Amino acid sequence: MPDTETGPNHVAIIMDGNGRWAQMKGKPRLFGHHAGAKRVKEIVRACPDLGVKYLTIFAFSTENWKRTQAEVSGLMSLFRRYIKGEMKDLIQEGVRVRFIGDRPRLDDKLIKMMDDLEKVTAQNEKVHLTIALNYGGRDEVSRAVKEMARDAALGTLDPETVDETTLTRYLDTRVLPDPDLVIRTSGEARISNFLLWQSAYSEYEFIDTLWPDFTKDVFAECTARYATRDRRFGAVKV
Ligand code: FPP
Numbered sequence: 001m002p003d004t005e006t007g008p009n010h011v012a013i014i015m016d017g018n019g020r021w022a023q024m025k026g027k028p029r030l031f032g033h034h035a036g037a038k039r040v041k042e043i044v045r046a047c048p049d050l051g052v053k054y055l056t057i058f059a060f061s062t063e064n065w066k067r068t069q070a071e072v073s074g075l076m077s078l079f080r081r082y083i084k085g086e087m088k089d090l091i092q093e094g095v096r097v098r099f100i101g102d103r104p105r106l107d108d109k110l111i112k113m114m115d116d117l118e119k120v121t122a123q124n125e126k127v128h129l130t131i132a133l134n135y136g137g138r139d140e141v142s143r144a145v146k147e148m149a150r151d152a153a154l155g156t157l158d159p160e161t162v163d164e165t166t167l168t169r170y171l172d173t174r175v176l177p178d179p180d181l182v183i184r185t186s187g188e189a190r191i192s193n194f195l196l197w198q199s200a201y202s203e204y205e206f207i208d209t210l211w212p213d214f215t216k217d218v219f220a221e222c223t224a225r226y227a228t229r230d231r232r233f234g235a236v237k238v
Pocket of ligand 1: 079
């Protein structure tokens with residue numbers, strides 16, 4: 001019997017393929033990102049029916065600054081638009097929003113909107129939506145280690161006591177469970193610096209669908225396949 005028949009509690013998604021989707025339609029890349037944002041709304045709403053309590057999405061990586069200035073600023077304005085346009089519904093629908101990633105590099109207006117959205121949804125608990133924005137797994141671990149070194153220097157952390165749980169407590173994701181299932185759309189089979197520490201024992205779904213075509217039915221198929229898998233976490237099943 002699979003151990004996963006209840007479906008994944010925490011799904012993390014690498015939303016890839018917006019650019020190719022737009023190019024295939026002869027449109028600019030930002031057109032694909034806008035279509036991608038609409039999918040985000042649909043997929044967040046699909047979570048309760050699929051029993052998904054935690055959804056973490058990769059919106060902008062620490063490497064995405066290498067894109068053209070027009071695409072980066074277009075994405076930043078899309079994030080502001082999403083927060084402004086969705087705030088009311090997210091509050092009403094019981095979604096608690098959190099952001100992970102290195103905030104200081106983002107612009108002040110966006111940071112303020114992110115802080116506000118976290119505050120106004122802090123009492124919600126139906127779905128926990130985490131948006132990774134200026135996020136990189138290696139960057140997150142480096143920042144955590146820096147913080148630990150500071151605490152050790154201050155004398156508030158004893159280096160001899162440091163173990164996996166200690167590091168987990170210093171990560172951006174400290175309050176989240178590890179992802180059960182990581183989905184990447186668009187046919188690429190790599191994790192691109194997403195949740196490196198947290199996904200050590202996650203199941204993976206690499207699917208060909210481009211993110212703007214990722215409907216709630218495709219999402220349901222991914223969670224249903226997960227439910228047939230047998231997770232052993234390194235142990236032998238008796
Ligand atoms: C990757 O596709 C996608 C991104 C870097 C941006 C993800 C952003 C969204 C889905 C927009 C909305 C998000 C929120 C939270 C409102 P790509 O552009 O790399 O696609 P390609 O590989 O086909 O070029």
